[in-house]
Amino acid sequence: xxxxxxxxxxxxxxxxxxxxxxxxxxxxMETGFxxxxxxxVIPREIINTFVCxxxxxxxxxxxxxxxxxANPYFEFTMxxxxxxxxxxxxxxxxxxxxxxxxxxxVS
Amino acid sequence: xxxITRRSVLLLGAGLAFTLIAADEAAATPAETDAELQKFTGxxxxxxxxxxxxxxxxxxNGNTVPLTIKVDxxxxxxxxxxxxxxxxxxxxxxxxxRFHLTADAGRAEIGTRIRLNATENVIVAAKTSAxxxxxxxxxxxxTVGGCGG
Numbered sequence: 001x002x003x004x005x006x007x008x009x010x011x012x013x014x015x016x017x018x019x020x021x022x023x024x025x026x027x028x029m030e031t032g033f034x035x036x037x038x039x040x041v042i043p044r045e046i047i048n049t050f051v052c053x054x055x056x057x058x059x060x061x062x063x064x065x066x067x068x069x070a071n072p073y074f075e076f077t078m079x080x081x082x083x084x085x086x087x088x089x090x091x092x093x094x095x096x097x098x099x100x101x102x103x104x105x106v107s
Numbered sequence: 108x109x110x111i112t113r114r115s116v117l118l119l120g121a122g123l124a125f126t127l128i129a130a131d132e133a134a135a136t137p138a139e140t141d142a143e144l145q146k147f148t149g150x151x152x153x154x155x156x157x158x159x160x161x162x163x164x165x166x167x168n169g170n171t172v173p174l175t176i177k178v179d180x181x182x183x184x185x186x187x188x189x190x191x192x193x194x195x196x197x198x199x200x201x202x203x204x205r206f207h208l209t210a211d212a213g214r215a216e217i218g219t220r221i222r223l224n225a226t227e228n229v230i231v232a233a234k235t236s237a238x239x240x241x242x243x244x245x246x247x248x249x250t251v252g253g254c255g256g
Contacts (some may be wrong), residue, residue, distance in 0.1 A: 002232035018213030033199050054211070061207040062219075067198050069171040072189070076206075079182075079213030083154075
């Protein structure tokens with residue numbers, strides 16, 4: 001896995017507001033259905049799990065299959081009630097995990 | 108050069124068969140896709156009209172097709188969408204993604220980008236915390252498929 005994941009989350013919100021969270025992870029999501037020039041199947045290698053927690057509590061999870069496009073993009077929402085930190089984790093088929101964090105001030 | 112024994116011919120044949128299956132299995136069948144849906148719902152009936160699927164009518168590039176899902180739900184602690192399953196009945200593997208939400212989501216609205224192999228149905232199913240199921244499908248015409256080489 002290469003570049004840092006990209007996040008778009010508001011830095012501030014009002015208590016009770018539903019915010020939109022956008023995440024983009026850099027990954028080719030090799031499906032396992034392609035063949036190289038020699039005719040050999042290119043083995044599958046994908047991000048298979050994406051998890052978002054807020055102040056340690058899981059709020060969103062995705063179980064990905066090869067049919068998620070390269071550079072997996074997820075946009076989802078959350079009703080925020082308190083300030084805190086979002087933590088994101090992407091796990092690939094080799095068990096490697098990439099993480100990212102961002103805080104939000106809720107008043 | 109290897110000895111052409113019966114065992115080596117069998118192994119070669121099996122190897123070829125595996126490659127063919129892995130690389131040329133172009134599509135799931137609607138029956139396989141339906142089996143996945145039934146596994147998700149446990150055979151329960153799934154209500155129509157509760158899920159809005161936003162997908163292009165024609166996908167120029169099957170390698171990246173934007174998908175937005177909106178499920179009609181109050182998203183309260185007593186009644187929220189807990190899981191959303193996306194299937195595509197013309198892909199080599201009908202499963203696309205499975206989302207897990209909590210009542211904290213506020214809205215059951217998710218955006219992502221998927222791969223579609225050919226013109227096919229995309230099926231979205233949702234499960235609520237109250238044990239109800241919703242399902243909806245939409246056809247997408249795909250100009251250039253996105254699963255093969």
